[in-house]
Amino acid sequence: MSIFKRQLMDIHNALSNKEMSVSELVEASFKRIQETEGTVKAFLTLDEERAKAKAKQLDEQLGKGDEMGLLFGLPAAIKDNIVTENLKTTCGSKLLANYDPIYNATAMDRLSAAEAIVVGKTNMDEFGMGSSTENSGFQLTHNPWNPEYVPGGSSGGSAAAIAAGQAYFALGTDTGGSIRQPASFCGVVGLKPTYGLVSRFGLVAYASSFDVIGPITKNVEDAAYVLSVLAAHDPYDSTSAEVEIPDYISALTGEVKGLKVGVPKELLGEGIDPDVKNGVLEALKVFEGLGAIVEEVSLPHTEYAVPTYYILAPSEASSNLARYDGVRYGVRADNADNLIEMYKETRSHGFGSEVKRRIMLGTYALSSGYYDAYYKKAQKVRTLIKQDFDQLFAKYDVIVGPTAPTTAFKMGEKVSDPLTMYLNDICTVPVNLAGIPAISVPCGFAQNGMPIGLQIMGKQFDEATVLRVAHAFEKHTEHHAASPKL
């Protein structure tokens, strides 16, 4: 089977002992992409020449016996809203079809310092706005488990690439569930870190008070390694947290005995698919079997999370996306004879319908006379939602539920009805509103053969516990070992 199924340290040691070369690893990635990309379509841009040159350089370094970075030689797929110097970064938008960044995101500098190798940039819903990757301005990405189904979104390309074994690990971004939900739909691991733990410098802004970069991987241990590389204070991001970074690897003890697990009844109630519910209930039995204390709890404001999020995030987006005016970068419309018309034509032709819709929603929510009724009201409800979590975390170590109310849906099934699509985010947006960390791990399959995701939420900056619990689950189950037949 694919070498990407091997554990990170296993590959690291194989490279160190010269049983394998970085070039072989990178070749394997491009070979797999060649075999599967016709079906999956996870990538918007491949960077094959530079990746192979970098591999050669790392192999020479190995020959000299230099010290190896933590992610030495590992092929990485990067979501296309994380800027990469001299490598096209489109955010899935036609407006940025030609955008050639002049700098690297801090996350990219950190991956580069850890000696990972970028194989390409992955497809996504335009500017992160969507839950199926169908809002990409360029192409549809297909779920590797069944190409008739969506991969989830907005980091659908990154999740599909990992499920298809096209890269060793991927980076995604999560504003309202965009790492966890596609990870759930594609049967892989996706970690949304605490807001502020990973620098947002060079992450193209969608909703700045929510956006965060995180890993999408085959297993929890790999997610812990990638997070160890990403987590750091960054003076280039004024919302970057100055906290001590724990050792995420040594946190993976496999022990959850005595751990207190809260299960919110609102996340297993109405609207949750029965197969998903069963998958989660089975997972809870695993935790109980390992000696954890599992109790039903309540997040009473859960039903208000989707409206709150869909007021706040589009409001922030309408402000953030004002920068796309065709002046400094991007594809400028050439049919306008004055400045204002140039702005309007550039934006009208460059943005897709969901992005325009969210800009309209946000502009309206922030407009004179409506600000208090919508934006300020939603900010107040955000306080209530955060308080729900604070109260639970005073008693519980983690909160567990499904990552999404359903498994992956079929292409085209929901794309015409924005509100139905928004409601699919019910299990993930509360986490972003509260700014806490959460991980999605595979916990079985629905009757339609599509993967189910288990979501484990933790206290702010307590990724160590979230990873420990996810790892213990993975160690005692076989769900993560399954691969799609491609």
Place this chain on the structure above:
Amino acid sequence: MSGISRDQVAHIANLARLNLTAEEAEQYTTQMNAIFSFFEKLNELDTEQIEPTSHVMEVYNVIREDDERPSIDREVALRNAPDEEDGQFKVPAVMD
């Protein structure tokens, strides 16, 4: 709150610097009405005494020393410019 009219949608589009086609204006009017009626759900909650949260982290006004640092070269900064002249971004006439 009453519904959002076609005129309001046109006004919002202008504020957002978007030209909507007649079809888009029609569709967004319908959808925005559905979405904002859904948002009305928040009015079930009494938030009179609740402080708003704009940010989950309690950091304010992060400042640094005002040291001189190198900045981006002009040539590099203009690399993605759709149009330029004499080392500056060039745009169509501001006024007709």
